[in-house]
Amino acid sequence: MANLTAALGLPPPPRYAALTIAAASAMLVGTLLLALAFAATGLARHWQSGDQRRLTVQVPQPGAAVDGGGTRRDAVLALLRATPSVTAARAMPEGELADLLRPFLGSGGESLSLPLPGVIELSLAGDLPDPAGLAAQLAARAPGTVLEREASWLQPVRQVLQRLQAAAVVLLALGVLASSAAVLAISRAGLAARVPAASLLHRFGATDRLILRYLTPISARQAAIGSALGASVALLALWGLACLTARLAGLTGWPDLLVPATLLAAPWLRLLADIPPGFWAGLLGLGLWITMLAWATARLGLRRWLRRLP
Amino acid sequence: MIRLEGVGLRYGPDQDASHQGAPRPDVSRPDVSRPDALFGLNIVMPQAGFAWVVGPTGAGKSSLLQILQLDQPATAGRVVLLDRDIADLGRAERLALRRRIGVITPVPDLLAGMTVFESVALPLRLESRPSTTIRADVGELINWLGLAGKAAQPVESLSLGERQLVAIARAVAVQPGLLLADEPTAHLDSVLAEQVMRLLWELHLLGTTVLVATQDESWLGWQRGTVIRLAAGRRVDHG
Numbered sequence: 001m002a003n004l005t006a007a008l009g010l011p012p013p014p015r016y017a018a019l020t021i022a023a024a025s026a027m028l029v030g031t032l033l034l035a036l037a038f039a040a041t042g043l044a045r046h047w048q049s050g051d052q053r054r055l056t057v058q059v060p061q062p063g064a065a066v067d068g069g070g071t072r073r074d075a076v077l078a079l080l081r082a083t084p085s086v087t088a089a090r091a092m093p094e095g096e097l098a099d100l101l102r103p104f105l106g107s108g109g110e111s112l113s114l115p116l117p118g119v120i121e122l123s124l125a126g127d128l129p130d131p132a133g134l135a136a137q138l139a140a141r142a143p144g145t146v147l148e149r150e151a152s153w154l155q156p157v158r159q160v161l162q163r164l165q166a167a168a169v170v171l172l173a174l175g176v177l178a179s180s181a182a183v184l185a186i187s188r189a190g191l192a193a194r195v196p197a198a199s200l201l202h203r204f205g206a207t208d209r210l211i212l213r214y215l216t217p218i219s220a221r222q223a224a225i226g227s228a229l230g231a232s233v234a235l236l237a238l239w240g241l242a243c244l245t246a247r248l249a250g251l252t253g254w255p256d257l258l259v260p261a262t263l264l265a266a267p268w269l270r271l272l273a274d275i276p277p278g279f280w281a282g283l284l285g286l287g288l289w290i291t292m293l294a295w296a297t298a299r300l301g302l303r304r305w306l307r308r309l310p
Numbered sequence: 311m312i313r314l315e316g317v318g319l320r321y322g323p324d325q326d327a328s329h330q331g332a333p334r335p336d337v338s339r340p341d342v343s344r345p346d347a348l349f350g351l352n353i354v355m356p357q358a359g360f361a362w363v364v365g366p367t368g369a370g371k372s373s374l375l376q377i378l379q380l381d382q383p384a385t386a387g388r389v390v391l392l393d394r395d396i397a398d399l400g401r402a403e404r405l406a407l408r409r410r411i412g413v414i415t416p417v418p419d420l421l422a423g424m425t426v427f428e429s430v431a432l433p434l435r436l437e438s439r440p441s442t443t444i445r446a447d448v449g450e451l452i453n454w455l456g457l458a459g460k461a462a463q464p465v466e467s468l469s470l471g472e473r474q475l476v477a478i479a480r481a482v483a484v485q486p487g488l489l490l491a492d493e494p495t496a497h498l499d500s501v502l503a504e505q506v507m508r509l510l511w512e513l514h515l516l517g518t519t520v521l522v523a524t525q526d527e528s529w530l531g532w533q534r535g536t537v538i539r540l541a542a543g544r545r546v547d548h549g
């Protein structure tokens with residue numbers, strides 16, 4: 001196009017700023033919805049992987065001694081490790097438990113002298129043959145011990161997440177549809193800015209091909225720039241949201257993220273590494289779709305207009 | 311040669327290129343909502359002819375020029391331009407014919423962002439003329455019209471009269487076979503107007519067929535030429 005412009009001494013083709021803004025808005029909405037869809041899918045998958053094959057056992061007063069020596073925790077662990085279909089039994093260290101509870105109790109949670117139970121995580125090779133029998137055995141070995149089957153409370157959570165996932169996909173589809181319609185309409189409206197140049201060139205006997213080559217690539221360029229801007233703003237918003245979430249979860253301190261060195265190093269890399277490749281592919285596809293849509297609309301619209309000319 | 315036989319033009323929704331040359335549908339019941347702009351025009355001009363198209367506002371001068379510059383298909387009759395019946399032309403042939411027709415509009419239609427030189431050179435570049443020829447021809451034309459010092463200026467920085475001169479230079483740069491000028495001197499002072507008319511007359515002497523539409527009949531005595539007088543879409547000069 002640049003060669004054509006230079007060869008004919010033509011000015012740069014007229015721009016239509018509304019197209020850039022429309023593409024940026026479409027990409028912003030699309031990126032956020034894409035992130036929502038991926039987040040919902042990731043959450044659902046995460047909780048799905050918990051599945052039926054994990055158990056948690058809570059042992060009150062884990063350090064108290066039992067008859068025959070050892071602590072209540074040791075006695076329960078020994079029983080669990082001898083149970084068929086239990087492949088691993090791990091006593092959660094107190095520090096790890098404190099980390100889990102920190103968002104609820106605050107940083108001073110450890111100094112509150114709360115009677116925290118001992119937590120043991122079990123991994124199973126298959127279904128537990130007799131959960132009720134095991135619970136009774138545990139209660140006999142260390143009274144008050146609770147066997148918590150994650151599947152029982154995970155089921156409704158999984159259902160909610162599956163619905164959220166479906167809703168996110170529908171929202172994404174609707175968002176892309178609405179954004180595409182906006183880009184299409186504005187790209188068509190932008191043709192009016194190109195009519196005088198097209199009309200003049202047509203009068204001088206320029207071929208339709210030459211006119212299209214001169215006047216349509218600008219639409220693709222404007223849409224691509226708009227898409228890049230929209231995606232950048234959306235990614236920035238998502239990054240901010242991720243930092244905020246991390247802070248709420250107590251994973252990292254918000255002030256740390258304001259230190260340039262930290263900002264440019266760990267959080268960025270960790271966040272980028274956590275984003276699934278499919279998200280980047282979706283983002284690229286969305287940008288290409290918006291750019292192609294703007295270009296094709298401009299090209300087909302202008303071509304149709306030229307064809308109507310005598 | 312230019313030949314118009316029974317040419318009519320009716321503006322309306324059913325008017326498109328496919329009606330070119332076809333007889334007008336049922337004219338026995340006039341449709342007042344779609345008035346006819348031209349009725350049964352007959353015009354014959356030899357190659358290198360010079361004609362004045364005169365008449366009051368609404369007489370049909372611009373409509374006639376629009377048909378001749380292929381911007382508007384006639385809804386009745388037959389149009390032969392530069393020895394080609396335009397009803398027989400395909401799209402590519404029509405484009406080729408357009409390159410041989412120069413058009414001067416009452417309001418200069420220049421592309422903003424182009425310089426004076428680039429504007430005048432545009433039709434020559436579209437014809438892929440050699441750059442040395444373009445430089446020489448455009449330079450000469452710009453000099454002749456008194457725009458030499460403004461060749462590198464963007465056209466939007468010029469006065470309306472100067473822009474009209476650029477549009478005229480652009481229309482005549484390719485030495486077209488047919489030159490259609492609609493009120494070419496509308497924005498020019500008397501000295502420049504006469505200079506432009508002299509340019510058009512010289513082109514006619516060099517072999518270009520020239521039609522000048524004007525409301526200013528004082529030009530009729532300036533040079534002899536065929537007079538095509540229109541009134542309410544009809545030819546009334548008995549030519």
